[in-house]
Amino acid sequence: MGRRKYKMIMLERAVSAVKEGGMSYRAAERFYEVPFKTIRDHVLRNSTPTKRGPKTKLTENVEKKLSVAIKEMGDLGHG
Numbered sequence: 001m002g003r004r005k006y007k008m009i010m011l012e013r014a015v016s017a018v019k020e021g022g023m024s025y026r027a028a029e030r031f032y033e034v035p036f037k038t039i040r041d042h043v044l045r046n047s048t049p050t051k052r053g054p055k056t057k058l059t060e061n062v063e064k065k066l067s068v069a070i071k072e073m074g075d076l077g078h079g
Helices: 008-019 025-032 036-044 060-075
Strands: none
Touching: 008 025, 008 036, 025 036
């Protein structure tokens, strides 16, 4: 199994283009540079692309707030 060479946002857009926009799998493959089989698998399973790795302990909202706070502290000179 090789390393993924596309961005998750491109996969999401390709799946959306096929499902909602009527784009063919092959056209989406060329346009979004995501493998045909990957697009087809996500469309047929009716699944949304997921992040790799372990589940996060914090909610996405808390992670965003924490990220903003850390950046602000860095801007103020705290390590």
